[in-house]
Structures are given as C-alpha cells and as structure tokens.
Amino acid sequence: MNPDLDRLQPYPFQKLAALKQGATPPAALGHIALSIGEPRHAAPAVAREALITHLDGLSGYPLTRGSDALREAIAGWAGRRFGLPAGLLDPQHHILPVSGTREALFALAQCVVDRSRQPAEVFMPNPFYQIYEGAALLAGARPRFMDLLPEHGFLPDLDAVTPAQWDRCQLLYLCSPGNPSGSVMPEDYLVRVLELAHRHDFIIAADECYSEIYFNDQPPPPGLLGVAARHQGDFNRVVVFHSLSKRSNLPGLRSGFVAGDARVMTAFHQYRTYHGCSMAPPVQAASIAAWNDETHVEENRDLYGRKFDAVLEILSDVLPVSRPDAGFYLWPEVPMDDERFARELFARWNITVLPGSYLSRDTAAGNPGRNRVRMALVAPLAECVEAAQRIRAFLTDH
Secondary structure (H helix, E strand, O other): OOHHHHHOOOOHHHHHHHHHOOOOOOOOOOOEEOOOOOOOOOOOHHHHHHHHHOHHHHHOOOOOOOOHHHHHHHHHHHHHHHOOOOOOOOOOOOEEEEOOHHHHHHHHHHHHOOOOOOOOEEEEEEOOOHHHHHHHHHOOOEEEEEEOOHHHOOOOOHHHOOHHHHHHEEEEEEEOOOOOOOOOOOHHHHHHHHHHHHHHOOEEEEEOOOOOOEOOOOOOOOOHHHHHHHHOOOOOOEEEEEEHHHHOOOHHHOOEEEEEOHHHHHHHHHHHHHHOOOOOHHHHHHHHHHHOOOHHHHHHHHHHHHHHHHHHHHHOOOOOOOOOOEOOEEOOEOOOOHHHHHHHHHHHHOEEOEEHHHHOOOEOOEOOOOOEEEEEOOOOHHHHHHHHHHHHHHHHHO
C-alpha cells in the first residue's frame, strides 16, 4: 500500500460521528444539521430541464476537456463576473471542466508538486478544507499551515512567513470567501500574493467556491482571475476553482471548472486524461444552462441573507456572532471547549455543529479552531430559526 495513506487524518465528519456516539437527544426534538456545508435550496429549473433534455448524450464518451459549448459558457460567465478583457480567458487553453472542485483541488497537487525538490511544501490556511492537506501528503509534500486569526481578519498572515520559507513553497492553497470564517481577501491582498508567487516560484490554487454566496447589498468578492488580469495582464501562476454546488444549489451534479495558467492547464489536462476524468454530456448541458443564468443565483443569495438576518437577531446578544463577509457559515467563539459544546448541544437540543478544532491543525501557536464551532445556515429558514432558538436556550441554561 502507498505509505502516504497512513499520513492522512480522519475526516472531520468521522471525528464528529465518534464525538456524538452514545449521546441520545430528546426524541421530541427533530434533528437540525448545521454541520455540513451542503446547500439545501432547490436546484434551478433551467439546469434540471437541460439535464433531462440531454439524456441522449449518455450514449457517447465525453471528452476530458469537455465540449466547446461548456468551456465557452464558463469563459463567458467568468468574463462577466470578474470584468476580464474580451478574449483574455481563452476557452481552448485556460479552462478545464471538472467533476466538482473537490476532486480537482486534490488532483492539482498530484500534477504540479515536484517530489525531487525536497523539502517540497504546500502552504494552506488553518482552519482549512481537509482536501488541501490530503492532496499535499499524497503528492509527497509537507503541509505548512498558516493560522487564520481574528487579529488578521481570518486571513493568512503573509508577513509571518520568511523568504526562506516562501522559497520552499511549491503550491499555495487559498480560500476566499473563506471556509469557515467567510472572510474575503481584498484586491490589494491578492496582489501581494501574486507578487510572492512570482518572487518565490510557486503556483496559487485559489478555491473560490463560495464566491457567489455574498450579500446582495454588498459588492461581489474579488476573484484572482480578475486581479491577475488587472495587475499582470495574464494568468501566469494562477489557478482558480469554481463550482455550481454552492452557487446554484447543485452539489449532486458534481460540476465545476478550473481556469488559469495555460502551461498548468496543459499539464493538468494530460494528468486528467490518464486519470479518466470527464463530465457526462447531460451534466455538461445542465452546467451550461446554470452558468448562463444569474436569476437563480440572486434568489439564492436573498434566501441566505434572510437566514442570517433572522439567526443573528436571535443569537447576537448571547453569542459573539456577526454577519460574515460572504459564504453561509457562522464561525463564533463559544464559551467552552468546542467538542464539549458540540456534544452537549446535540445531546440536549438535537442540533449538530462542527467543532472548530476538527477543521484545524495544531501549530506552535495552538489550534486556531479551538473553542470555535462552524454553523452552516443551509437548512430552510424555519429550521435555521428553530436552531437559533434552541442554541439560545442552550447558552442561557449555561
């Protein structure tokens, strides 16, 4: 067996299941899950109809590169969303469709990490999406964790990394809007990251899967494609990841895209050809319809905004919570150990939240997720309100 498999840690939800084992919540209370970031709003009709209409596409093998129509739809959406100059994002050379960005975030490290350069290091935020760590380990690299702390706006502290440490970086994972904090990296911050990538010779993997979950009264979060276009005129060292899962409430469709540096995209396409990754034609048709429609995305944002308003009104005077920059998570500090909070909340009120320490790793400064929990406001509005009322009662009892 691959010995690197032994370096993988249990997934957060495995730890959560073990934590809850033996706890029996009141039978009269229905379970409310705030632990997993799985959208539960209705899938858009335009995507469902396109999927059904194109089922005859199942009779043929799809291309790893996807159809021209899909890549053109993606290029059109990205161009509109990030204000790209016409023709700069070339559908033929800069874009690859992927079966959900989770597999692509993992696969990129396998493609770009050079094991002969030791120590090979992959930098990532902490807390983080655990796929980043697993990708680094199975690529033969060492993860370097960059703590996300409130005093730095829950963004990686770029100044805490020495030039010698940056020189060991081959790949930097970023997540903006952030999971779990919802913090958005401003344009000047992303410009600094680009400068570091060129100075120290590494690739930026920008996970922007929450970029379309922001508040309709706020400007959209900047994206690295747009920042690179404005500040360097190309996508050199830039690879971005986008998904229909959160944007369009289509997690089961497994559809997203990777875009950026043409040299990296060429190598990634070759890797994926051997890996056997391709998107089914009906899924491609549904994806085209989703990327070409913004009405359902605006409605989606409105639903999340209403849930945040309602939940924060209930909780704001008993828990340090505030509206995040973007995304659909709350990341509050809790008045006890995060594991104890999660287990007791489940046992007494039948609500599941995710302990923050399960999303983080210990560093010299401690575990930046400890004594925090992640709450995903993905349930319907009424369930979110009920959950907030139960959490309020739980906190008041303490």
